[in-house]
Amino acid sequence: MEPQLSIDPVSDVEQLLSYPFMVNALEAGTIVAVMAAVVGWLMVVRRQSFAGHTLSLMSFPGAAAAALVGVPLAYGYYSFCVVAALVIATGAGLSLGRNRARESAATGTVQAGALALGFVFLSLYGGVLESLETLLFGSFLGITPGQVLTLLGVAMAVLIGLAVVGRPLLLASVDEVVARARGVRVGALSVAFLVVLGLAVAATAQITGALLVFALLIAPAASAQQLTARIGVGLALSIGLALVVTWVGLGLSYFTNWPVGFLITTLAFLQYAAASAARAFAGRRSRTGRQIGGPSGPTAATGASAGEPLAQSVGGS
Amino acid sequence: MLAQEFIRNALLAGSCIALASGAIGYFVVLRGQVFAGDALSHVAFTGALAAAAAGWDLRVGLFLGTVAVAIGLAALGGRAGADDTTIGVVFSWVLGLGVLCLYLYSSGSAGGNGTVAARTLFGSIFGLSAGEARVAAAVAIGLVLALVAIARPLLFATLDPRVARVRGVPVRLLGVAFLVLLGLDAAEAAQAIGALLLLGLLAAPAGAAHRLTANPRVGMALSMAIALGSVWAGVALAYAVPSLPPGSAIVGVAAGCYLLAAVAAGRMRGRGALPSQS
Numbered sequence: 001m002e003p004q005l006s007i008d009p010v011s012d013v014e015q016l017l018s019y020p021f022m023v024n025a026l027e028a029g030t031i032v033a034v035m036a037a038v039v040g041w042l043m044v045v046r047r048q049s050f051a052g053h054t055l056s057l058m059s060f061p062g063a064a065a066a067a068l069v070g071v072p073l074a075y076g077y078y079s080f081c082v083v084a085a086l087v088i089a090t091g092a093g094l095s096l097g098r099n100r101a102r103e104s105a106a107t108g109t110v111q112a113g114a115l116a117l118g119f120v121f122l123s124l125y126g127g128v129l130e131s132l133e134t135l136l137f138g139s140f141l142g143i144t145p146g147q148v149l150t151l152l153g154v155a156m157a158v159l160i161g162l163a164v165v166g167r168p169l170l171l172a173s174v175d176e177v178v179a180r181a182r183g184v185r186v187g188a189l190s191v192a193f194l195v196v197l198g199l200a201v202a203a204t205a206q207i208t209g210a211l212l213v214f215a216l217l218i219a220p221a222a223s224a225q226q227l228t229a230r231i232g233v234g235l236a237l238s239i240g241l242a243l244v245v246t247w248v249g250l251g252l253s254y255f256t257n258w259p260v261g262f263l264i265t266t267l268a269f270l271q272y273a274a275a276s277a278a279r280a281f282a283g284r285r286s287r288t289g290r291q292i293g294g295p296s297g298p299t300a301a302t303g304a305s306a307g308e309p310l311a312q313s314v315g316g317s
Numbered sequence: 318m319l320a321q322e323f324i325r326n327a328l329l330a331g332s333c334i335a336l337a338s339g340a341i342g343y344f345v346v347l348r349g350q351v352f353a354g355d356a357l358s359h360v361a362f363t364g365a366l367a368a369a370a371a372g373w374d375l376r377v378g379l380f381l382g383t384v385a386v387a388i389g390l391a392a393l394g395g396r397a398g399a400d401d402t403t404i405g406v407v408f409s410w411v412l413g414l415g416v417l418c419l420y421l422y423s424s425g426s427a428g429g430n431g432t433v434a435a436r437t438l439f440g441s442i443f444g445l446s447a448g449e450a451r452v453a454a455a456v457a458i459g460l461v462l463a464l465v466a467i468a469r470p471l472l473f474a475t476l477d478p479r480v481a482r483v484r485g486v487p488v489r490l491l492g493v494a495f496l497v498l499l500g501l502d503a504a505e506a507a508q509a510i511g512a513l514l515l516l517g518l519l520a521a522p523a524g525a526a527h528r529l530t531a532n533p534r535v536g537m538a539l540s541m542a543i544a545l546g547s548v549w550a551g552v553a554l555a556y557a558v559p560s561l562p563p564g565s566a567i568v569g570v571a572a573g574c575y576l577l578a579a580v581a582a583g584r585m586r587g588r589g590a591l592p593s594q595s
Contacts, residue, residue, distance in 0.1 A: 049401040050352040057513075104351040105524030105575075111355070112517025113572035116565035119514070123562050212416070214409040222402045259420045265413025272406045 022254060024143040028151055029246040032204045033216060035155040037242035038162060039200040040217035041235055042193065044225055046173045049218055050104055051088055054111040055198045056213035058084040059205035061118030068125045074150065077202040084114060085198035089191040154203045158196055169193060212261045216242055219268030223275035241271055324556060326450035327442045331548040333457035334509050335518065339544030340464050341502045342523035343537045344495060348475050352401050353390060353496065354519045356408035357503040360386045362512035363415035370422040379504035386411065387500030391493040440511030440564045457505055464498055471495060472533055510564035517568030518544055525578035547571040
């Protein structure tokens, strides 16, 4: 029963896969990694990391509320994340003074208010602190085959939804003015993306916990954008990096017995640091010539000019 | 209610922390650094748990952790300040470190881990001793004074960095100093309302003030007043309703003020009392 790491990697993997709970964890982790990588890539392009982080925290009050009412936790996750996405979208649209400062203040207030609510639910429920830890930092031990199927369904819905609106959404994210001129409904797309982000985050939070969703959402996507400015390559790279982080993190956690949240976030961070270093190195080598991928890939191209319109476009128009 | 010693301690520390958070929060919102404030508040969690794992006073870890990350964010950001992708990547890792500290701490001493985690995440304003409350109050007042000292150049540097730089204002240095103040404030507020909730005290009163007035002096005073009122009302509510955690009550009142301010600002604007853009 005691996990033993041998020299032979094949037997190690066989040992991993001999436990049904590990198989479930790996399946769930794989689904979550692919979904988080794609949604996260768009999130980074749109510079909505703060909204993404806030949505990921919504899974905590969601789960606490579900525990209090006595329904399966997943209901709480999904409903709170989606409702919070709509609240943020509405709040940002309502704010007449459209600037980033006010929008981020609204997002921050929604986040703190919902967390405060979550703590009230938890204390009403009877303050089960061990489940608090699981809610916030995740657990991959108790994943059932049923949960894996639900995750698969949600991931398919998210990815198909993004595939349908992908092209106009990307245009709206990169150049809102041109998108509007071409008749793209920028406001509606922004709301739709926030809702999709909420769904993806709710699904991911069940595996990684509310606080650590972010590692899978942002780090692989940010690393991919450090390395390439091309859309298809970037998406594929983001998915690949997220898969590696998840698999290696789960495997290491099994053999070392260290918390999976720590391993996954650390791997994700190292990967981002390596990608940044690689880009800096490549940039230095080609300083005389054309800079590889521009100053910072698509984010730099969109960031300065599109950051402000993007902030406005959430629920705008 | 005031006869209880823990309430007096809570009000002393809470009031000073509210004033500091209201004042610093005003600049946080003005500078669009709410996400940085959020990141620093989560860093407070890791810092406290690391101190717990090492057997130090929690406050040492809180202050060291937040100040170190504040300087790190300032260094990573360069001239424009850290963008939100960098902030996100850094602090998700710092949270991961917090999980490791929690694991090390709970495997080191059997039991009690949930208490420390919950105390760090959600604070325990009612659990402060008289000595702790006095130290917290002194540090908070020091923060307010430090902010007042740099307020004028900081405002200039925030509103128009280029002109400020030409006039010889050390814009970069002010940015670093402000992030350090923010880190210190996060460590302060984490003791009272916890690492997860302190964003409410930073963002909600300041956001409400920004909705109601464009005048920086009035806005800052308003932000401090709303934060102070939220702490008093929250403490009173939590005292009256024992099942209501004090941190949640404080943040709930603050978020309510923000909502009221947003509605009020919308109405005033509708009647033309305020300009539609500010």
